[in-house]
Amino acid sequence: MASLKFLGRIIVAWVAALCVLVVVWSGTGWNRGEFPWIFTLAWFVGLLVALARGVTHLYRVRVIAGRVDAETVSNRQRRRVEVPYLADEAFAIVDEVIRELPNVHDVSGTRGGLQLRAIIRQQASDQPRRRARPQWQASLDRHTKISATITPTDGSSSVMFVCEPDSGAWTDWFNPDGGASLECVETLVRATTQRLSERRNRERADVRQTAMEKELTAAQLGLLQAQVEPHFLYNTLASAQELVRTDPARADRMLGHLIDYLRRSLPRTDGSLSTLGEELERSTAWLEIMRLRMGDRLTVHTDVPADALKVPMPSMMLQTLVENAIKHGLEPKPGGGGIWIRAGVDGSGLSLTVADDGMGFRSDGAGTGIGLKNLRERLRLMYGSAAAFSIGNNFPHGVAATITLPVTGVVEHA
Structure with missing residues (x-):
């Protein structure tokens, strides 16, 4: 049902756009003849491309999230991750995670404001093994904006990741992002969770090492005292x-x-x-x-x-x-x-x-x-x-x- 609603929304948006175009055409001085067939053809091709991208979007969403619903099909994704560290340490972890993303550009942040921003550029040149796509198809690609906001709490921090296309929200009705925002935000969550797990493992290993060193020191002191x-x-x-x-x-x-x-x-x-x-x-x-x-x-x-x-x-x-x-x-x-x-x-x-x-x-x-x-x-x-x-x-x-x-x-x- 969510898939049909998503595709139906695209069709409604393109039909509404055609109606607006016809009304605008009728209200101008160029309406001496019928509505130009070239516009109708362009509209029809655009609708087919949008539907094709919509199907691709639904497929990638199902592969990434395992489900298709109103939350996962959205072009604009938000996720919250709890980080058991103070704000400065959380900022450093998030900064490392964002900089390790593929095709990431323009990473900027304000440590005082506890915010980070970046852009994921979808470019054909980033995939050299694939055949170059037509310019009109490449122009439909939408870069993904990333923003991360760290909120300090009592002894820990909360990180809000937001991934969305770099165009206005109204374009979501006409041009789905192919699941790029969902993939990006899920990658950020997984990478942050993995980084936290690695750090906790290191801390536990350090604690065990420190305990072993203390036990060894105590044993050495006992031996020296006995001597x-x-x-x-x-x-x-x-x-x-x-x-x-x-x-x-x-x-x-x-x-x-x-x-x-x-x-x-x-x-x-x-x-x-x-x-x-x-x-x-x-x-x-x-x-x-x-x-x-x-x-x-x-x-x-x-x-x-x-x-x-x-x-x-x-x-x-x-x-x-x-x-x-x-x-x-x-x-x-x-x-x-x-x-x-x-x-x-x-x-x-x-x-x-x-x-x-x-x-x-x-x-x-x-x-x-x-x-x-x-x-x-x-x-x-x-x-x-x-x-x-x-x-x-x-x-x-x-x-x-x-x-x-x-x-x-x-x-x-x-």
Whole structure:
């Protein structure tokens, strides 16, 4: 029924045009004879061409839409697409979709006005494999105008596509566009939907990749944390066993400090950061054990302001630097020496330095184990480029190692 109405509308329009032409002819001074047959022939040929294009239009509409009704047979098509992005992103997506259409020309848009316009030019030269059509037939082709308007909503956008011939609406009665507007608007909807689907797939893939990277980072941090073990444990227990026989009181103090150290070394089950104050208490307990073992050969100097004690930092990092200074700097040195723990907080973050006046950098490669390597890797995984670690000579003797951390805690990085 819709097809018959569409073809009937074309016939009515051409008959009405003939009647108007006859009336105009009769009202002029040229009506000395009958209505010229050449006009009648031209009218008849035009009607046949219009009906042929109407049949082609109906065929293409049925192929494209799968149905023929008042909505699909119209020469002027409108479609609305919901885009789950803000207006700027929606504008960029629509602009890419329109520019990828075949035979598109004169693409223009105003990002501030959230509008885009373009023209699809139907030209025989765009189809080189087809035989060139007659000029009169090519003149019947109507270019298709495209307009897209983006309307921002709450956290998303709505895009209205409008495709229509570039001639006046009155010409729709005489010259169907062959389904060009319907094909164009359906292509825009499909292309936009596909682009949105691809973007959502990429976003889901990025989320999965980020989750995998976080899991890998957590696993790496867990492995590195597990490797930061108190290597002195067996030596301390052996020393305590020896002192039990020779100096029970001293052995008791050593075991007390060992218990305090181990209690402070329990891993955090929630994965949260420690604080400089907590790490300093842990290292102090460890240094008390070392003072019982080394005696007067070890002196400890601490200079940490109160405002730095609550600054978050990863656990065991201070302990790593302290152990490294004792093991590789002071224990091998005849007569021992001193260790300094200094900290400061300013606008750039926390600066923590552990220095000693021991043996310094040794030519035998001592001090190149996994401790400092793990420290650097943990800093990289947790802070990226926001943290720094440096180690160098201490004047006049020994080594100084410094960690610089942001005061905001762990930094999210790719």
